[in-house]
Amino acid sequence: MTTLMSHQQRPHLVVTNHVQEEVIDFLSEFARVTANRSREPWSRRELLETAADADGLLMFMPDCVDADFLDHCPRLGSIAGALRGFDNFNLSACDARGIRYQFIPNLLAAPTAELTVAMLISLARSIPAGDAFVRTGQFPGWRPNFYSKGVINSTVGIVGMGQLGIEFAERMRGFGATLLYSDPVRLDRPSEQRLELQHVEFNDVIERSDHLVLMVPLTNDTLHLINGNVLARCKPGAVLVNPCRGSVVDEQAVVRALQSGQLGGYGADVFEMEDWAREDNPSSIPQSLLDQRDRTVLTPHIGSAVQSIRDDIAMTAARNLKALVESTLTPIR
Structure with a gap:
């Protein structure tokens, strides 16, 4: 019964x-x-x-x-x-x-990859600075200003090639960029050919990329993977985009690199203060990072917010x- x-x-x-x-x-x-x-x-x-x-x-x-x-x-x-x-x-x-x-x-991978592409294009084309200038009301018409690297004919480096990295690479095909990636586990050759990817070592992807995108999980090995020493090896004026985990980067080092011009732009959808499991996680986003308005695109963890x-x-x-x-x-x- x-x-x-x-x-x-x-x-x-x-x-x-x-x-x-x-x-x-x-x-x-x-x-x-x-x-x-x-x-x-x-x-x-x-x-x-x-x-x-x-x-x-x-x-x-x-x-x-x-x-x-x-x-x-x-x-x-x-x-x-x-x-x-x-x-x-x-x-x-x-x-x-x-x-x-x-x-x-x-x-979550596909919408996060979509947002990453948007951040990359925005920074590679100086959209934050251009938008801010137009809003001053002082735009007189075209002038030879705000020239940027762009994505066409640039080198985009991807650190990490899990599902999120693959989704991002899928969306970058057709932009006319050279796509490099670094990951301890290499994709099979047919996948690399389909995605038009070149596998390189971590140091190579850092040193050769005009635009660098982070696609790794937060582990003991990736905590502050992108620090001052790594940023110093980037191409001058490189763009860095972080849609994965805030603590993969040292945000204070990013601020210093932006201030010196070593980094041309920084995009982030994630921040160190969100990583609650860290005993020493910051309580807030550094004000010095928030102040870099012309060279940053910062979003409130909306990677999957569709x-x-x-x-x-x-x-x-x-x-x-x-x-x-x-x-x-x-x-x-």
């Missing part, structure tokens, strides 16, 4: 940040759901209070899961992340407690959470 699961027996799931109502409705079909319906993340205290009796969590970029967090959530068995990078999650601590987890590997894609990401994470909670271990991709 089949009986309906009682309210008390249903798993308690917590959605830590804003999602569309369809996600909450989907989860509510089999679980009790507590959701953050505001556009602001809960404080750590609020999250811990809400998640204290949670069986599963649907989590986002502002969240940080460490051993102390898990100690406050004794019933927790499953975490589904509506995000790609998981450097703010202590997976070893999760493994030690038998907590299952799943993230979204591919859905409505239809964010909806898909949230629903995919919800399906993953359902699968994890029900112990199917068959995440939806």
